[in-house]
Amino acid sequence: MSADLGDIARRAVDAATGAGASDAEAWVERSTERQIRVYRSAVESLTDATSAGVGVRAFLDGRVGYAFGTDTSEDGLRAVAEAAHAAAAVADPDEYAGLPDDSGSTPVDGLFSAELSQWSTERKVALAVAIEEAARAQEGVTQVEDTVYSDGEGAVAMANSRGFADTYEATSAWAYCSAFAGEGGDRMTGLGVGIGRDPSVIDPAAVGEEAGRRAAQLIGARQPDSRRCPVVLDQFVAASFIGFIGGMLSADAVQRGRSLFADRLGDEIATPLLRVADDGTDPGGFATSPFDGEGVARRRTPLIEEGRLATYLYDSRTARRGNAQTTANAERGSYRTPPSVGTSNLVLEPGDAGFAELVSRCGDGLYVTDVAGLHSGVNPVSGTFSVGATGRLISGGELAGPVREITIASDLVSMLQGVQAVGSETRWVPFGGSVKAAPLLLSEMSVSGS
Helix, strand or coil, X not given: CHHHHHHHHHHHHHHHHHCCCCEEEEEEEEEEEEEEEEEXXXXXXXXXXXXXXXXXXXXXXXXXXXXEECCCCHHHHHHHHHHHXXXXXXXXXXXXXXXXXXXXXXXXXXXXXXXXXXXXXXHHHHHHHHHHHHHHCCCCEEEEEEEXXXXXXXXXXEEECCCCEEEEEEEEEEEEEEEEECCHHHCEEEEEEEEECCHHHCCHHHHHHHHHHHHHCCCCCECCCCEEEEEEECHHHHHHHHHHXXXXXXXXXHHCCCCCCCCCCCCECCCCCCCXXXXXXXXXXXXXXXXXXXXXXXXXXXXXXXXXXXXCECCHHHHHXXXXXXXXXXXXXXXCCCCEECCCEEEECCCCECHHHHHHHHCCEEEEEEEECHHHHECCCCCEEEEEEEEEEEECCEEEEEEEEEEEEEEHHHXXXXXXXXXXXXXXECCCCEEEECCEEEEEEEEECC
């Protein structure tokens, strides 16, 4: 399949240069996605969707145009190429636009699992049902609201007019379950998640039990008194914050003046305990690929090292504007959109503290298991935030009663500089992008309750 797509990409580039483009690139993809939703051990919905298409970016005298289509015949490719060229002809000049100066690929193993094709729909349904039943079996669970299994497989090909051409294939599988515990207005929600390259790596009992356990541990949650105290963020919450911070390290956000990290390269923005990288080559990450959205070889890019801001994330355009080198962070949503700078896989490097140690060192504080309204509750320029949260109190270094309807507030730099310990247990979390996160102990946050 990828070889066929590679030929389409090369022909699309030829069509664009034949239409008059001085440079051109083509991105071709074909994917199939399936989703199974179950409720009370029966299939509620089942979808199976295949999509394919080509996107062409044409350059002309310092201008750039983009067009896409689903017809990959000679006539179809010619039409897309001519549309991209026509769009470039009427675009405003952009002195930073252009193909990357250096294209290439990084060998990455483990992106494609042949095991996925061995699973029948019936086996996938059975897996989803097992997740739901495992959640329902947890003590205190009164309802399982949502149980979903989904997977996908696809291939990508890319070529440009400077000789770059490559392809890759990848598979993914994930499942989640949302469970309720308690009754009436006191019902609390818990989420369980499992991800991998194929369904064989998803443990249905673990996903269901996680959803039920996270809900049941919040039964009887009440609003606590307001306070300032140490806080432990679980992996889900830490992933959400790291994902948001990663977005603010985009060179585009910095260059537009929409990031509090502008003009702070080399500054000490965090405790030395905190190390964060963008790694487009980690086989466990769903954003991993041999090359980025404009054909630059993927790599690992340290973002926060020894507490200092090491770099921003660049694609070719923002790198030229910032007099820097691309970090291979041109991302694409699909063939329908041109590349733009963004995160690939964000990796929070683990520390040496187990969860029990984090809680013990917290003393009297708060364990946060969920936050709401993060993207609307954070000011990207000042970094101040105030978001809703739920979790459990920590008393005398041990987990205590559950709490709800609270607000945690601080600012991102104070939060980063207040990291007292990083947990040793990491997991991939599909929140805030593709994030590998560990729990965090923070020195202090403002907690607003009753």
